[in-house]
Amino acid sequence: MSEPALAPRSPFGGVVIVWGAALLAAIAIGIFVPPEWRVQWLIVGFGGAVLLSFALQLWYGQTKGFILRTAASVTGALLLLGVVSAGFALAALVPA
Numbered sequence: 001m002s003e004p005a006l007a008p009r010s011p012f013g014g015v016v017i018v019w020g021a022a023l024l025a026a027i028a029i030g031i032f033v034p035p036e037w038r039v040q041w042l043i044v045g046f047g048g049a050v051l052l053s054f055a056l057q058l059w060y061g062q063t064k065g066f067i068l069r070t071a072a073s074v075t076g077a078l079l080l081l082g083v084v085s086a087g088f089a090l091a092a093l094v095p096a
Contacts, residue, residue, distance in 0.1 A: 011065060014056035015073045023050045026084040040087055042081050049077035061093035 025045035033041045053073035057066055 009060060011060060011062065011069055012072075013052070014060055015069055015076065017056060018049055018053045018073040018081070019076045019080060021052055022046070022080050023084075025049070030088065035088070035092060039085065041061055042085055045071060046081050050074055050083075053077070 016067065020043065025048065029038055029041045029045060053070050057070050057073070060069075
């Protein structure tokens with residue numbers, strides 16, 4: 001027989017962690033990667049965010065809401081990386 005958790009962890013903490021990791025990856029890509037390789041590395045960063053999302057939600061250990069939490073993590077990371085990508089594109093239009 002399993003006992004209920006007395007103080008369960010917050011299920012959306014993992015969502016915020018994935019968003020933060022995606023933001024840090026986007027910042028690191030903007031600083032360290034040459035402009036002609038940024039799109040490819042943003043895709044790699046998104047793949048890492050997807051894997052991190054699955055790992056954190058599996059670590060949480062609750063089946064209820066798994067798909068919702070994973071989808072929120074991945075969608076947020078995708079939107080964040082998309083906004084950063086648009087920022088890179090606008091920055092490339094400005095002559096240096």
